[in-house]
Amino acid sequence: PTAGAMASQLEGAMETLINVFHHYSGKEGDKYKLSKKELKELLQSELGCFLETQKDTGAVEKIMQDLDENGDGEVDFQEYVVLVAALTVACNTFFWENA
Numbered sequence: 100p101t102a103g104a105m106a107s108q109l110e111g112a113m114e115t116l117i118n119v120f121h122h123y124s125g126k127e128g129d130k131y132k133l134s135k136k137e138l139k140e141l142l143q144s145e146l147g148c149f150l151e152t153q154k155d156t157g158a159v160e161k162i163m164q165d166l167d168e169n170g171d172g173e174v175d176f177q178e179y180v181v182l183v184a185a186l187t188v189a190c191n192t193f194f195w196e197n198a
Contacts, residue, residue: 119145120179132173138162146186 106114123141124133133141142162166178
């Protein structure tokens, strides 16, 4: 948005996605990627309610494996956005079917 202009809801959501990623990334190693520890912290802090409904105790490890498309043991921004998009689709489907 231009200086002084109000961000749209979608622009605000995009900014939040970026800020959340960078809040957790870079605490160790590459500042543009999430390590397994950083991803776990992000998931527990930002998606705690979602994780609580998961019975699989290895959920974070499975999420990490599924997200880490290039196999480097870290999650980059693109891989993180894929997670958020997939969760958003799942939530939309749930709320649409239960409306």
